[in-house]
Amino acid sequence: MKRTIALSINGKSHADEVEPRLLLIHYLREMASLTGPHIACETSTCGACTVMLDGKAVKSCTMFAVQADGRKILTIEGLATNGKLDPLQEAFWNEHGLQCGFCTPGMILTAKQLLNDNPNPTDEEIRKSIEGNLCRCTGYQHIVNAVKAAAAKAGA
């Protein structure tokens, strides 16, 4: 039986009827017409679908849309403010922290939580924080550089 959910996505209110089994990632992509969160596995291991739920990074493929009822979601589309990229987006760009770009939205949102929790992370802390986000292109080195650069800029 379908249920109505109401939630905030990138600051905008949404209300929709959904099947309970509808995964949040499919809700975001198919019903809310977002293209930032991606699907790259079905075992909750890749992190490409990561969004922020009430300020915490979560895998939107491992959540039903009904669980997000009444909550606040931030996707990569909502990260820039007034067209100005978030420092993490800017740093990923400057440091060449992405190649094919498929993992990038999830990677940045996970890093966002890291910098919220720990504004001056070490390399090791950065690597541990993104261990749930697979990237097959970069070998992660430029991603680590990007997160460090964003942290340095925020601290400057």
Next chain:
Amino acid sequence: MATTTTKPETLFGKKIRRREDPRLLTGTATYLDDIKMPGMHHACVVRSPHAAARIKSLNVKPALARPGVTAVFTGADVKDLGPIPCGASLPGLRTPHHHILAQDRVYLVGHPVAVVVATDRYIAADAVDLIEVDYEVLPAVSDPEKALAPGAPAVHPQWPDNTAFTFHQEGGDITGAFAQAEVVVKQRITSQRLIPTSMETRGVVADWHAGDKSLTLWSSTQIPHLLRTLLAGILGMPENHLRVITPEVGGGFGSKLNVYAEEALMAFVSMRIGKPVKWVESRRENFLCTIHGRGHVDYFELAARRDGTMLGLRLKLIQDLGAYHQLLTPAIPTLSVLMMPGLYKFKNISADIVGVFTNCTPTDAYRGAGRPEATHGIERMVDILAAELKMDPAELRRKNFVGKDEFPFQTATGLAYDSGNYVLPLDTALAEIDYPALRREQQQARASGKLMGIGLSTYGEICAIGPSPATPAGGWESATVKIEPSGKITVMTGASPHGQGEETTFAQIVADELGVDIDDVVVVHGDTAIVQYGIGTFGSRGTAIGGTALYYALQELKGKVKKFGAMLLECDDVALAGGKCVDERSGKSVPFAQVAAASYRAMKLPPNTQPGLVATYFWEPPNFTFPFGAHVVITDVDRETGQVSIRRYVAVDDCGKIINPLIVAGQVHGGVAQGLGQALWEQAVYDENGQLLSGELTDYALPRAHMMPWIESSHTETPSPVNPLGVKGVGEAGTIGCSPAVVNSVVDALSHLGVRHIDMPLTPEKVWKLIQGGRA
């Protein structure tokens, strides 16, 4: 008005941040699964759970009865469509007819049996479970050496020996080399099956237009034009009624350099239902149904003199082909043979390949494609020889390198290495780590029971693939460059980049050649209706061949711009600078926008000149390019657990001239990660019934951020004489250079325990057992 004509700063060699990034950073890029169309249906493929079975019956009725299910198609519906093509031709090659859906028999787990089409992907997924297939399970074989044994189950009943082909190549005098040898070392070396695992899986959207009998097909592919040509053949459709579009592609690594059943299947479905249809591969399907890489069992024999002079190399190569030939499956091991001599000057080689059918996923081009396997083999063999001769492995390499004055160097495998200075990266890397001090440290470590290793690989690779006679489908690349009437510049490249950053590097080339602002350049690719025919991005060819085609197109265009500029400035000749045509004598200038407008308006034309500012160039390379480098890896091995940790990773690569150091560094890092994946973690494991045990990302271990070492990457620059840019290609270098350096390092750590070789991946248990028992 005086115009200065001082040469502006060029962008070649600069760290330019990528122009493709803003859309990727904001989640607004359009990947395959982001495509939505009114009335679009969703397809889900029913796949065999068995590696070998006869289909006794198939009942689709319960699925069709599910509300929302539009159609179900089975093998019978598509039996008259052409086979999935194999582009490789080898003498006597046996090629099984590769139907797009199974007919009466399945040959591997994941073999497509039927396709369900529904209005919604959830309904399609439900309906797959309602398809009833009755299988008679048959014996299967998954190990290539077992498949060659007498009495093994036949993958294809018509070929009971499971042999698809044998191939022999010889150069020089191999018998003489072994007769002269004072020492011969032999080793069986495997290069395990790997799963390419681009983060974006494959996917297809097909949209049939009944009115003009045309089909638009979006596919996450590396080769839109080749796909269009081959798909037209499968479907029996005129090629010019088919348009293939490549949206943003989330990685390929060779796995999307192919033509797959689902591409033909979605075209067929859209034509039958008269609606657009989408199929997106699941990760499980990606592991089973997209090509795998490697899959070698190699028997090497290296002949040498006691002084370390290498004389000749023999190889018996058993290639696990899987159940079918995909586009290049049988050709991949032949690349290994070409690469056998490595950087060394010995001129005698002999190779025998046996291509073996197994009830497994087809192998094909995965990052490096045949070259990592060969490089791993030769670099392991050099270390084994060094150990045998008690020589320093770096010294042994130096002694056998092709000298820097010997280029072009003809190899025993028929290649002409373009340029090189092989000692330089090796010595640079060894200086970086202070090699003598490390060897001393190693002695002390051993004395105190610690295991540390220093491993190196000096690799070469065949890039910029390649001259057309050496490729199955043409090895040139194309570029069109236009100055639009407003003066803005559009490039259309036949290469189809998917993460390599050519929208940026190509714009850098344009900005330099025309002296324009990089922001005035747009690079377009991946749409057969817009872009002239092209080959694609693979084999480290995008920049070396596609960039060169662009370079030559720009030279033609410049000639034309100058003609119009001279006409407008009423002089004989003009220079191009700062987005203007400049008469250097009078100092007068006219901006490109004005030149372009005049060329399209065509009130007046220079003599023998067509209106417009467009140039197209198809560049056929005269040779491959041959990058090289040295990777040095210092490992510490936990004596109690066998766990390998990488203390330092130093890569000194020479990929010729570097256009964008940021992008080159990214390619090296990513390549090393995939090489390290093979060396330490990744392996596709089948059980004896052909079930893929490492069938999900929870079993198949990709490198994660916390598993990767810091890569100390630097470069030497030996320009290639093959192209005017001097570039060689860098996409595969990291992967090729990495795995032998890592394994050499761990074997070095364990050598005093009697260990001579370890097959990849170097799992802790495997290493621990060797520490316990010695010798392998």
Next chain:
Amino acid sequence: MIPQDFEYSAPASLKEALELIATGERKILAGGMSLIPLMKLRLAAPEHVVDLARVPGLDYITESGGTVSIGATVTHHDLESSPVIRGRAPLLAEAAGHIGDTQVRNMGTIGGSIAHADPAADYPASLLALEAQIRLVSAKSDRTVPASDFFLDAFTTAIEPGELVLEVLVPTEEPKEGYRYEKVAHPASGFAVVGVAARIKKAGAKISMARIGVTGMSSRAFRALEAEKLLESGAGVAQAAATVAEGQEANQDLYASADYRRHLARIWAARALSVALSRAS
């Protein structure tokens, strides 16, 4: 990737939740980190899912009378970063930090994790070493089970039909005791190939108390009682650790054979104990 259809309830009170699960095939959803992946692969297909997220007051961490009480829906992230846990049950905080990844720790809950009872999960080793109790409630009952009686087998616990995990009760660690959780993570799944939780109390130079929990090695987490006894009677770490795998069958998979798992359990027990010993004062 796509779960089968199910009925969904999000009760607003514990009473309502217990009534809902009292009958029929009901599956409880907490953080979903174990259940949803199984449903996506259609390895689990519950008819009715009862979501605890709207039940108020289940995500508490409190301390009183030498016991830390952890509500069932406390996430791994909250547990790892809780000052109470870090101060009074630091072993558990350390273990929580090893679970999954950032995103999993944000959603996954202690109640959900232990109810799922994956034999390679991280918590059980620590809960055993801490001699924690698990409080189970149903519409009709309320009982407390020691961790050692809770984990019965792979994916099997003492939870009866109609019951749910209400809270985990952990006796506080003394500031002077040493602790350590060591884990060999599977490179692909991140689960424990072997995980060892160790606690040590010292009286002078002697070990007065040792507790060792082992996860990942066997079909269920277990306490290494023999090793504990040896340490408490004056044996060295190496001698004690050598016994941790005794009498236990061991799992095997593509990554590690049974023998190697046993070996890892011994080696990492020694390492965990050494760190715990060095932290004890």
